[in-house]
Amino acid sequence: MVNQPTPTPLLSIVVPVYGVEAYLGQCLDSIRTDIPADETTAVEVIAVDDASPDRCGQLLREYTADHPRLRVLHLDANVGLGPARNAGLDVATGRYVWFVDSDDRLPPGTIAVVLDRLRADRPDVMMVDHLRVHDCGRREVDASSRLLRGTTGVARLTDRPQLLRVQHTAWNKVVRREFMADLGLRFHPGWYEDIPFSHPLLIGAERISVLDRVCYLYRQGRQGAITSTRSGRHFDAFEQYDRLFAWLRQRHTEGRWHVELFDLMVNHFLVVTGNDDRLHPHLRREFFRRVAAHYRRYLPSGGYPRPGGVAGLKHRLVGRDSYLAYAALRRAHRLAGRLRGPADTATPTTSAAAETTTGHKSLVRTHGNGSR
Numbered sequence: 001m002v003n004q005p006t007p008t009p010l011l012s013i014v015v016p017v018y019g020v021e022a023y024l025g026q027c028l029d030s031i032r033t034d035i036p037a038d039e040t041t042a043v044e045v046i047a048v049d050d051a052s053p054d055r056c057g058q059l060l061r062e063y064t065a066d067h068p069r070l071r072v073l074h075l076d077a078n079v080g081l082g083p084a085r086n087a088g089l090d091v092a093t094g095r096y097v098w099f100v101d102s103d104d105r106l107p108p109g110t111i112a113v114v115l116d117r118l119r120a121d122r123p124d125v126m127m128v129d130h131l132r133v134h135d136c137g138r139r140e141v142d143a144s145s146r147l148l149r150g151t152t153g154v155a156r157l158t159d160r161p162q163l164l165r166v167q168h169t170a171w172n173k174v175v176r177r178e179f180m181a182d183l184g185l186r187f188h189p190g191w192y193e194d195i196p197f198s199h200p201l202l203i204g205a206e207r208i209s210v211l212d213r214v215c216y217l218y219r220q221g222r223q224g225a226i227t228s229t230r231s232g233r234h235f236d237a238f239e240q241y242d243r244l245f246a247w248l249r250q251r252h253t254e255g256r257w258h259v260e261l262f263d264l265m266v267n268h269f270l271v272v273t274g275n276d277d278r279l280h281p282h283l284r285r286e287f288f289r290r291v292a293a294h295y296r297r298y299l300p301s302g303g304y305p306r307p308g309g310v311a312g313l314k315h316r317l318v319g320r321d322s323y324l325a326y327a328a329l330r331r332a333h334r335l336a337g338r339l340r341g342p343a344d345t346a347t348p349t350t351s352a353a354a355e356t357t358t359g360h361k362s363l364v365r366t367h368g369n370g371s372r
Contacts, residue, residue: 009043010094012097013046014085015102016050017049020052021052021056023219027101028047030107036111044071050079060072073088075087080190098114104171104219113215125173125174125176129215130214133217135221145166151209154209156208163210164202164257168199184247185201191234195241196241238294241298245298265298269318270291289321295319310333
């Protein structure tokens with residue numbers, strides 16, 4: 001008898017699992033039922049139980065009893081979202097890897113389209129579109145989705161620089177594993193771990209493909225989301241940007257992309273600084289001070305084009321480390337918003353636009369003991 005070699009999957013889907021007992025089954029079902037019958041060997045699914053304190057571990061054991069094609073890793077101790085993704089990546093065998101968060105899901109028909117595009121384009125990175133989905137059923141188009149439009153075939157970031165301003169998350173990118181290894185990219189511990197991961201992928205890619213289709217449904221409003229959690233862990237963002245610029249210095253000594261990433265960094269920090277849902281008031285002054293220090297540390301030698309209007313004024317105040325002036329501007333802006341009334345204030349989608357197109361809002365969840 002001749003043993004037939006096991007075919008190498010085209011795609012590995014890695015699902016880190018922590019504290020999502022209410023959503024895990026829906027996530028896994030959305031993946032499993034979406035794999036076409038003739039593509040079962042082309043896709044492997046790896047769930048990583050990051051020592052979840054709820055029933056997730058048991059649910060995964062029960063799920064694999066009925067669906068043995070699901071591979072499960074049970075970690076002995078909680079390591080956080082980034083290292084949990086690394087654990088799944090270490091055992092993945094697919095040519096491409098896609099990191100799907102365990103409280104989100106894929107819309108029907110996604111996997112077949114993703115596989116077809118991977119085969120056709122053979123990209124280093126394929127970017128996909130997503131929708132924000134609320135528990136009430138309301139769905140929102142992300143403000144940065146418009147930046148995906150018009151990219152046909154494969155391109156480099158120099159051809160489509162606006163792609164750098166699309167949400168810097170791991171889950172909206174399908175990545176060639178060998179390419180990721182060549183770049184030396186791994187996920188780091190802490191919050192905002194996508195920062196030193198997503199930007200280098202696009203900067204280093206020779207072949208970027210864009211699948212202008214909603215391939216991911218991102219859950220909104222779950223308890224524990226970073227965007228609605230007051231915590232000192234938002235200070236983790238400073239170290240993550242240190243890692244990003246260290247990678248940039250090592251890989252792009254000519255300084256290409258420094259200006260763009262600096263502008264994105266400052267905008268991102270300003271989003272966090274001004275958000276009551278992320279920073280307790282007693283932490284805001286210290287956070288602003290750290291933002292000003294990063295501004296001075298990474299300011300491009302030739303300067304950079306500041307945005308206009310209020311956004312540009314905030315940049316100047318950061319550059320001067322003028323927290324009192326910033327706080328006064330913030331109070332005045334909020335007072336003006338209250339005086340205008342609810343009918344004139346920004347809708348959630350408009351608010352999201354302000355963060356995604358200028359501030360790179362990090363749409364991620366808390367995961368594990370102090371790690372996302």
